[in-house]
Amino acid sequence: MADIDINDLDFSNIGSWPVVVKGILIAIVAMAVLALGYFLDIQTQQENLERITNEESRLKEDFEFKQAKAANLDAYKAQMLEMEDSFGAMIRQLPSKTEVEDLLIDISQTGLASGIEFQLFQPLAEKHIEFYAELPISLKMAGTYHQFGEFVSGIAALPRIVTLENISITGGKEKSDKLSMTVTAKTYRYLDESEVSGKRKKRKKRR
Numbered sequence: 001m002a003d004i005d006i007n008d009l010d011f012s013n014i015g016s017w018p019v020v021v022k023g024i025l026i027a028i029v030a031m032a033v034l035a036l037g038y039f040l041d042i043q044t045q046q047e048n049l050e051r052i053t054n055e056e057s058r059l060k061e062d063f064e065f066k067q068a069k070a071a072n073l074d075a076y077k078a079q080m081l082e083m084e085d086s087f088g089a090m091i092r093q094l095p096s097k098t099e100v101e102d103l104l105i106d107i108s109q110t111g112l113a114s115g116i117e118f119q120l121f122q123p124l125a126e127k128h129i130e131f132y133a134e135l136p137i138s139l140k141m142a143g144t145y146h147q148f149g150e151f152v153s154g155i156a157a158l159p160r161i162v163t164l165e166n167i168s169i170t171g172g173k174e175k176s177d178k179l180s181m182t183v184t185a186k187t188y189r190y191l192d193e194s195e196v197s198g199k200r201k202k203r204k205k206r207r
Contacts, residue, residue: 100135100189103160107137107185110158114150116143117178128191137185142178145169155185162187 069076104123111118120140127134141151148169155162167183 099160100187103158103162103187104137106158106160107155107162107187110154111139111141111151114143114154115147116141116151116181119180120182126189132188132190135187135189137187138182139185140180140182142180144179148179148181160187 108118108121118139118141120138122138124136124138127136141148143151152164155164163186165184165186167181169179169181171179
């Protein structure tokens, strides 16, 4: 081996090299291949490890979220029952179709009890919204600020839901003249099953 000079080796004809040199070259190539394979395999394993670690974190978070939901299930059920009770109470504040006339009378009597004079009391076309209908009423009244205040307080005290919108108050020319107030009163009623099913059928036909 000591007598072999690398400069004497013909790299274009490796087959003519001494057996010892060829053995060393094969060993070097084999080690390089093994090292390359080792590092490539390590890199793949690291990528797999990172992917599995991320997946583990995601599954852990998902588990903790579901565990928290399961732990609070009874609280959610209690909250749902409470919401259903509140919703039912609100529904009960909406008159049925047969009760609307009585409600209109209540609004009219509230105004008369306040001492105001109705110049216009005109129910407008109702508007259906999901499970309820909106019934606007155009009102024009004459009276004093005090009387208007009593009317608004009386409307708020009604057992049914009534809202007042677009309020406009104008004064008379003289101090003794009464004020004029225009307002849109809106009340609501729930739709019965036949009306709700009718709305659904109309939607299906449009589709």
